[in-house]
Amino acid sequence: MNPLLNTAVRAARLAGDVILHNVDRLDRIKIDKKGKADYVSEVDRFAEEEIINTIQSAYPDHAILAEESGHQEGKEFTWIIDPLDGTTNFLHGYPQFAVSIAVKHDDHIAHSVIYDPLRNEMFTASRGVGAYLNDRRIRVSNTQRLEDSLLGTGFPYRFVQHVDIWLGSFREFLVRTSGVRRAGSAALDLAHVACGRFDGFWEMGLKPWDMAAGCLLIEEAGGLLSDFSGDQDHLEKGHIICGNTYLFSEIQDIVRRHTAGKI
8 A cells, every 4th residue: 555545544544533432422522613504523623633643743744734724834745634524414423424535746636535434434545546445446336327326415505695506406316316315424425426326426615625535536436527617626616526437427417507607
């Protein structure tokens, strides 16, 4: 395993240990509200500290972009961290949350890890090497018809002004697919596209730490991605569409039809 990826895996497991240690003490966790439906807990901060300490012990000159502590300057590589993606789920005892870590080199994500500590599922990817779940190679699904597909999405809770726009695409997918799920952790949703549990996914208003690791997983698992305009600026714009090779274009066309010129 690449040394950078090995460090990311080690950091994710340590953060996962922090999260699991606190699963049964939710009533005693200190919580702050950052915005509408946007929370941070002391568990997020403790998990992030574990990740950053692990990275800095191995690579003290690397840059870090973390959800809670922000940006730290460095050289050559940037670590993009979400210590607990799905904080609201975690705080309600809903079992859908994960640790997300990506390593960016120049303009590309080079390595990524998404760790689901409850299920002990470690998703990993390195550019040009493939995507894995607990050391088993994974691929996106082979579903070929939209009517047979299961899609994931996320509500635009940070962008309530776009709810009606999102509802247009949701309404069409609801009647044209076999189902749409909103589980509350974009990182895990993307990992589930990579391993074929979802056939596609779309969401608006994400941050880089929500999706950087998941994007590489999908690419290395043979999937396709774009922003809502059809470009490859999803990390910068925060809007993402992804899917397997059979359904991606159709999913993209539907989302673009409902969002073009509106966001």
